[in-house]
Amino acid sequence: NVILQKIPRWLRFRSDYDIFNLSYSRLGYDFGYFLDGYTYHTPLDQLSTFKQGVIQDLGDNLAILIRNILLERNQQINDINDADPLIYFDVLSRYLMIYKLSTSILIQKILIILIIIIGIMRIIFDHIYHRQQNFSCNDLHCIYFRFKYPLIIRIISIIIYSISNILSMIIGLVFSLVLSWILSKTRPTSWHGNSTLAIFLFSLPCLLGFIIFRYLFDLLHRCILRKCFQKSSEYNTKHLNKIHFDFEQNFSVLIIYSLSMIISIYSNSQYVYITLIWSIFICPLYLILIITEFILHWKQIFGKDFHQLYLPLLISFFPLIHTIEIVNRLLRIFIPMVTPLFSFGWILRG
Template sequence: MYIVEFSPGGSDDGSGVVTLLEVLLNLINDPSIIFDQVHLIVLFTSAEELSLGGAEAFISNHTWKASVRRFINIDSTGSSGKAILFRVKPSQVVVDYARVPRPHANVIGNEILDLLGRDTDYSEFATRGLLPGYDFAFYLDGYSYHTLLDRPSTVEEGALQHLGENTLALSREILLGRVNLQQSYNTVEDDNLVYFDLLGRYLTTYKMSTSTIVQAILIGLVVLVGILMIVFDHLWQRKHPSSDDFLSIYFYFNYAIMMRISFIFIFIISSLLSIIVGILLPVVVAFLMSKIQPLSWFGNSTLAFFLFGLPCLIGMISAEALWAICYRWILAKWPKKDSSHMKSVDIDPVNRRSFDSERHVALLLVYAILMIISICLGYRSLYMILIWSIFVCPIYLLLILTEFSFRWIHYQVPRFFGERRWYWTFAPYIASLFPLIHSFEMTSRLLCMTMPMMGR
């Protein structure tokens, strides 16, 4: 525990001191805990802001170091909000933290701090001391961090309560023997657990190997179903050339199979381009703002969200709209069949709205590409790709199979909203609800955490 010389240290790290003292008071007055069987060390270090001198001295010289089986480090980069489990090593011990009343943790924070190379007392214990443990910290409202404004009055009481309750609950789990302290961990070759909380109520954990297997299964299903659907549908259409094809417009054109495959690849490229444009446009806005009025969004996360979020949305929508124009132009230029033998001779295939399986297969293949990238890179913070894929891909696969099955057996399902079925409007949106909420929550957290850092 240490503060910079010019700061009152209300949050960093006065909040940690009072939390530890209150937790200690509760533990020593808990009759269910017998300290003859398990020991508790409360360590207040010094020189953390200079060179981690206190933690280094304990790890290097103290005889008690060999007896430590778990450690809990309490730090702060903010003064309000829930205290997050920023880092944990080895990742397997995060399952013990899942038992606290209101877990607040995400593996993205772990990888961000590792990327920034930020060292705290936790670094000495986990990296140099090779001890398993946890690193907790406030991260919201970090504008007063290491300043004269870091007064005790700025620390939110609810934040202290949340940190204290979770620290006390985790300490009791350890001291009451509900945690296997004799299990050995390899803290060097670790990082195989992904973890994140759901709205601050439940902690989800799974292994990276599980993520790889699930993504590989989804990739296989997407590729297999996409190929089989196009091939079988093409064979079916050749046997029923006079059918009123309300599911696809491609059989009104020559070289239908070539056209369908070509459009799948073009749809994939257009989707990837929309993502790239959606990323590049906010970068351009950021560059222009840095020249016109640097840090104009500092202190206002809502302004930052709209300042950079809207260009991202506009870029993606514009790219898709441009492709829609090109799509209709290609349809108009592609050679058409003689439609005299078809039932729907009065229908213009260029302007017809129909079930476009190629677009949906292409969307699934985009998810497959993203999952392949996630597997190859191996970053745990890319778990968001799996979250989106596991909710979106199955529903699209199910609907594609349903549409084709009804078509092949000549079963006419009642239509709503014209030729497009109602579930194509609502089902994907409903399936995307959970990953969308989680994505917005994580975006908000990252903005609130990183924005104060920009002014340091």
């Protein structure tokens, strides 16, 4: 993986062995196994801590990956030092994906252009469509049916949802950092030796903070609509909650992905390839949802859009799995660097 391979170059140590050899006395048997990396170079590094089949699984996966690399017929492998750097990563430790940085930038530019064009065209056509004299929108959930200034409502809603997405991610990260700080002061090795526990321990607070902040922003959004822009005072909170803002929410998600892709393009770095991995799956799906929603609305076909929820979850399965795999590997790389801080204290105390 291009990210994991470059980490030693960012640090003054080439491996965890250098860290313990230069800075600390090496403890344990120093078995270089991957899946149990939490115990590597610690007093817990003993034969009794081995999980059955760990070394065999590591060898099998590595052999398959090496075979795929050697059987790669194109010459991209030989162009590692080319002016156009390569992006490479494995999928499930078995299949190697390779493409150039210029290809990644081109794909991201195309996605950004499509998002801008389709988003603007959807807003313009939707506004013209609802302003026709011979047309009357019968959708009770439509903002053009409920509000006096629907175009302003749409723009404000997109801005609010976009800000909500950004701040929710920041607040979610803050939740995880707060929990990390609390654990570092109380039980700094409570997650030690269990990668699943470590991932859930820090991802769940992040998800919780994201959901709570999104909910608060949604309440703020409804409050603004209730006070300022309703056609009639007859509409109460119950009616307001029935209004659909699917396009505004979907387009705000695309705006966040566009911003992340712009950052990725201007950084011109192969290390942010994870942005493309998510964008290439999520952005086309949301663009299709936006177009489909407009067509159904134009044909006066109304109904609950359950696909707005389960389709993004289904499509995001692969990038999510890859992201979790990368996070897991990063944890195991940095665990030997963090372990000495606690090895002589908490671990030796039992």
